Amino acid sequence: MQKTTLVWFRRNLRLADNAVLRAAAQEGLPLAAVFVFDRPSENDNPRQTEFLYRSLQPLHQDLGRLGIPLFVERGDAAEQIAACAARLNAAAVWADESAAPDGRACDNRTWRLLDAAGVRFERANDRNVFAKNEIMGNYGSPIADFESYRQAWLRAFEQRFGGFRSAETCGFSCAETRYARFQTAFAALPPFPERSALGITETDLAQTGGEAAAWQLWQDFEPMAADYALLRAFAAKKYTAQLGPYLSAGCISPRMLAVQAAQKQAHSWLDNLILRDFYHQQLFHFPPSDLGWAAECSAGDLARWQQGQTGFPLIDAAMRCLNAGGWLHPLLRQAVAEFWCGMLGGSWQHGAAWFARCQTDYDEAVNIGNWRTAAKQGGKSDRRRLVRQAQQLDPDGTFVRRHLPELAHLPKNWIHTPWLAGLDIDCHGYPPPMV
């Protein structure tokens, strides 16, 4: 069989501005592609698995149109990649690089297996605007605080992308024509596997997944992007981009989004992408020494927080919203995380582990980064501050009523403080505040 270049898709499930695909194509050999669902782990997240499966379907078709077969496998990633490289006679494997300790350990094992078989293993940055070593401080040391990182990021962004008037002129687009000249080495393209063949159970999900759906969401959000700082205050409404799962799976390029956001003067929204880059480089340069460790906590407290039974309506509504749909408004994620770490004194690792199972947009670096921040800020939490926050984020109680049917009948003045209603109003078994 003719030599090939194997593209290992991980969290870059797109054609547009795919640096890995571009670099692999430049090798000049026919391309083949593979995606591996890792073995189910303790933190298995069925929603994200379903989202990835749904996003792989259109990618399989898009690559197929270019004559590039996409094989979808399940198992130990390093072993599957090595086996696939041998089967497809790959001279090199290209993959998007991961900042997370598990991802890097997997990369090391993959590299060892491929090296033993004489196959090159190459990586490129497709998850972030800037790769983990591109924004560094004085004397090449990593930057530890966000504001300094943000300033350095904006300078680097201006240098690299500032002269471009649109995403098209950045050379991001035209993915299809870029790869079209490569002839396939395969007589027939593999069919897209059924869920059952991969050991996946179909899960209810609001999102369709895939590159086209991601761009549609961006188009819907774009007119509001410049007003993000104002609109984000309404936690009961979906005035944020809703792109989390798509960015985490890499269905849409963060580089292209950053250029478009900058052109729209959507500076607050762009800050989110900078923070995302920051947390990725943080996890790479400063992995928490207590990552796999968590302080003992009361199983009862943890269960009440997880299931939305703490007696604080905004916190409970938020946790039930997350559990039911896998998505939560950014300010509410912050509120529940600070509540767990600050008011309940829980360790961030327990909270992060629950989020890792629930969030459709779960991203290890972003999750850990935000939980470490919440653990630092949670100390300021107290009951009065929480009630004030609830009244600001959900002034008329719409969000609480939507997710806590047992409190739906409460008037506005009691919706965030049902314990003040005393015996006058039946709260249908809703618990009193646990702290």
Ligand SMILES: Cc1cc2nc3c(=O)[nH]c(=O)nc-3n(C[C@H](O)[C@H](O)[C@H](O)COP(=O)(O)OP(=O)(O)OC[C@H]3O[C@@H](n4cnc5c(N)ncnc54)[C@H](O)[C@@H]3O)c2cc1C
């Ligand atoms: C404790 C905690 C855990 C979190 N875990 C995750 C996670 O696993 N995966 C994840 O994608 N986001 C996580 N976030 C960040 C944020 O809450 C979500 O990205 C956001 O709610 C997704 O909704 P959206 O796409 O509408 O976001 P928008 O508000 O429209 O923001 C656009 C994008 O910017 C990025 N972004 C936004 N806020 C942050 C942030 N605080 N840190 C880093 N990047 C950000 C995300 O990629 C997001 O999709 C977490 C936040 C907290 C407080």
